[in-house]
Amino acid sequence: MEKQSGITKETLLNLKEKLKAGVLPQWVLADRDMYDLEIKQVFGRTWQFLAHESELKEPGSYVTRWIANDPILLTKTKSGEIKAFLNSCTHRGTLLCTADSGKQKSFTCPFHGWTYNNEGDLVGIAVGNKVYGEEMNKEDWNLRPVPNVDSYQGMIFGNLDHKAESLSDYLGNMKWYLDMMLGRSDGGMEVQGSPQRYVVEANWKVTAENFESDPYHVQFTHKSSKELGIAPNDPFFPGHGHQVVLDNGHGINLVQLDDTGISPIPYQGMPESMWPMFQKNLNKEQNDMVKDTFFVGGVYPNLGFLQFTFPLLDSDNGFYNFLNFRVWRPLAPDKVEVWSWHLIDKDAPQEYKEKSYVSFLSTFGPSGLLEQDDAEIWSRVTQASNGIMAQDKDLSYNSFLNYLMGMDRVQPNEDFPGPGVAYPLCFLDTLSRSMHKRWIDLLLAETPVKEEVR
Ligand SMILES: [Fe+2]
Known part of the structure; x- marks a missing residue:
């Protein structure tokens, strides 16, 4: 059997079969050989x-x-x-x-x-x-x-693979959603300040999945926001909306607030004077999404994004929209360096930009209310995956993680107006399974693999 840095092809094919059945073994979250193979096969070949x-x-x-x-x-x-x-x-x-x-x-x-x-x-x-x-x-x-x-759309990517497919092909139908989040203003988006950087003791797959495909964690991990009365009380929040599975392991969750008892804030609190510009630059479908939803997702493997608003607690309780990009840079099987950018429309008033930056820092900056919750959980997953039992590769007993949510139960919404395969809720492991399928395909691949979703 062909060896790939300590992980055999047979191991990878076995992982693929398990994933089809909706499970993955826990050892993959903290294994040195797996990490070394990922650096070469995933990070050495994808657009970063x-x-x-x-x-x-x-x-x-x-x-x-x-x-x-x-x-x-x-x-x-x-x-x-x-x-x-x-x-x-x-x-x-x-x-x-x-x-x-x-x-x-x-x-x-x-x-x-x-x-x-x-x-x-x-x-x-x-x-x-x-x-x-x-x-x-x-x-x-x-x-x-x-x-x-x-x-x-102003995002600069690099790829270390001489034989890489084009960035345009790599992004595939994710481009439609990138247009939506980056192309709404005449002057485009701009980065405020420098990217925030911090190290978390977590495996990169845990952080990437948490952002791209896991709205299910919100009401437990971020319970304090609910208890403070600043997030909806609805236990199904943020499950309302659509989870969209895109090409090459990319995806997005478009979360709707309508059914949660909280009224959506048009354009997440962007100044009303800018709304006509958004309507001019976006098509109707994109405009409706930007107006009525907030969204979180990722460009596989390790670029997360979040378009969000949250009451600004230390000031006027106003809502200030921000766009956050983040790269999960792997440092070790159990260590990731988070790089996190704040973006806002170049055309927004200066005072709005400043409040948007504070809104970002107080929620998803390294000391932010929500980031603190997440970072604690990421490292707890990784801690609990390091020991003899979790690292056992003899899969004869129950050492699998559960990716069964919605499997074979939820059908796509054929009337969804954007590209990709869209499911009519966000509490779903379908996107996680798509990400991990892409991960295994990259680990197995001799040449770049391309996976198109409609
Ligand atoms: Fe979170």
């Missing part, structure tokens, strides 16, 4: 979100990011082109740029002083003429570009 274009405003701007263990330097060149390189000096491999972001024309390695311009060209070698002479061609030692870089 790097930055929003508003973070690189002017020529010379740069940010440093990561794709799992690969440090990435993103620059905006003189001509306005965005480039991405391995953030590693080609001389001896040192991490080249150690700052998070800034603006400069060149990058000098702190080890021996080799200098690169923001096009990635090696332009200076310390005492080069004396020690290397004319024979060494500088062009052979330029920064290594990320094999694929592309953007959609």
Whole structure:
């Protein structure tokens, strides 16, 4: 049997069969061999979100990011082109740029002083003429570009796989929903501040699933919000709405408030003066969704998003909408670095932007009311998955996690107006199963796999 870094093909095919039956073994949440295989097969092959274009405003701007263990330097060149390189000096491999972001024309390695311009060209070698002479061609030692870089709706992605499919094909029918969340304003969306970063002792699959496909957790994990009277009391909240399964493991939950006893706030509290602009830029179906629902989902494997509002508790109790992107960067089988961006419409009034930022920080910032609840649970899942019993790979007794919710019981809503397969509720494991099926397919794949959902 072919070996894949300690996990056999037989193991993976077995996982696939179990998933078809609606279960997955717990050991996959904390296994070192599985983690190593994921880094190569999942993170080495999928399109990874790097930055929003508003973070690189002017020529010379740069940010440093990561794709799992690969440090990435993103620059905006003189001509306005965005480039991405391995953030590693080609001389001896040192991490080249150690700052998070800034603006400069060149990058000098702190080890021996080799200098690169923001096009990635090696332009200076310390005492080069004396020690290397004319024979060494500088062009052979330029920064290594990320094999694929592309953007959609201002979101810049990179892919480390030379044979990767296009970003457009990869996003597939998720693009319709990205248009909805990023294309409603004339000036687009912009990032406020820098991305928040913090480390949680959790497996990346736990955090990714919690965001993309698990509205079922809300009334228990976030019980305190319900008890404080700031979230609906309805035990089925936020199950009302649609869970939409999209191409390649992507998906979205569009949550409706109508049936919860709380009236929906049009456009989640965006200023009324902006509503006609949204109606102009979105088609009717997209506009209805933005007006009447809040949504949470993900671009597989590890980009989560949330379009949300919540009463601003420390100020005027007003509702301020925000868009949050987050990347779950795997650091170890039981460790993830959360990268979390706040976005709001560039055209929104400055005061609104500031309150939207506070609204984001007080709910889903690292010390936010809701983020604290989630982070505690993510690490508890991972803690409880590390021991001898949970890690037992002899699957003869009950060591499986339950993904049976809604299985074979809930039929798609054929009249749903957006792309994808939409189910008429959000308390459902269908999207989780789609994510994990994609995960196993990537682990098994020799070449990129594409899965189209309608
Ligand atoms: Fe949560």
